[in-house]
Amino acid sequence: MTNSAKIKVYQEVLDQIRLFIEENQLSEGDRLPSERELSEQLNAGRSSVREALRAIELLGLIETRHGEGTFLKTYRPYHTVELLATFVLRQPTTKEELLDVRQMIEHECVSRVHTTLTKSDIQNLKSQILELEIPYIHTHVFNYLFQHVGNELLTKIWHLINNFSQTTFSSHLNQDFYLEFIEALSEHNIKQASGQIKKIYEKY
Amino acid sequence: MTNSAKIKVYQEVLDQIRLFIEENQLSEGDRLPSERELSEQLNAGRSSVREALRAIELLGLIETRHGEGTFLKTYRPYHTVELLATFVLRQPTTKEELLDVRQMIEHECVSRVHTTLTKSDIQNLKSQILELEIPYIHTHVFNYLFQHVGNELLTKIWHLINNFSQTTFSSHLNQDFYLEFIEALSEHNIKQASGQIKKIYEKY
């Protein structure tokens, strides 16, 4: 009866912290209340507060400085991704979903961006590609393209998903391939560009 | 000098747990040692062990059952994505961007789902629509459709965005409109169905 209704304290603390961040419009670099303060304000033990904070920290959302306090951080999935990698690898379904959505978003990106790219953009990107090593090209290219999409939300989602999928999947296609892809874009040849994207994912 | 070399106990515990999982070839459903055992074996306080476990739990990698123990769980990326999203996406996201992405995802949903819907699905949905009040139709319809999409990650993202946008935007279109929309779907008329979606967003 009282079954699933149990919410753990640390979960609640989590929500409260998130709420606090929103209400006070905190952004990166800002300081959170101390553990003891939170503990008192939220009427929870300090250890529970710490459990919540550690969890958020592991996600890479906050940074903790001994003797100073806890600070909001720009999201950078270092440890997270690494940590997840071992687990994710074992589960083909999730990997497929990840790549599926990523492909969809990248496709959308292409169809949105092809009209806004200037000649010099194309030129820039091409020269950058030549200087990159193969595993980094894909992310870089789309990173670049998304800057011209004009929808930050979409961009953020892509970043999120891209970060997650990176460990288990990286494009093996070389510079030439991406140069062709860009070329198709610059000629407003969406069909071909889309086809190229598909190729990227074909073997997976 | 001793600067960045500081590794927190909970981080170490984290690694040890991961190691334990790998060495013992644990897979989903298997049980981890109890908190007290881990505490003793790893020579760490129970609270530190808990910090690690909570963090892993939040990532969605383990499941904890009161009175029973801690168990490995199937990892689902949308857990993490959802969690991160609430932090990452909360920032200045304009209404336009929100709706833009939502429309895109719904469009994708439609083009994926139109082949998998059965006659009885259609019938079900139609009768449900008739019983709903206008503000709830949209969410309900897509909620239903997404159950047939077969990509939980995409579904989760839609849910998230839908929740975010619901406060600022709700479809004013009536039952008839959505019935037509479903009808188009059942006839595999994606063009029309897509057109309908556009209509929903037209005035915004």
Added chain:
DNA sequence: TACATAGTAGTGGTCTGACCACTGATTTCA
């Protein structure tokens, strides 16, 4: 006055021990 130094308050980091609530198995007893 200027500047190094010592002290101090506040913070995160960690551990211990104590309860509670829950689960599953065991024992007890009608």
Added chain:
DNA sequence: TGAAATCAGTGGTCAGACCACTACTATGTA
């Protein structure tokens, strides 16, 4: 035989105690 009570093990939570570190303040000396 079967239901009920008991018990051991587990997670959930808290309070309190130290430690290590940081930033600031007060102190004292040159």
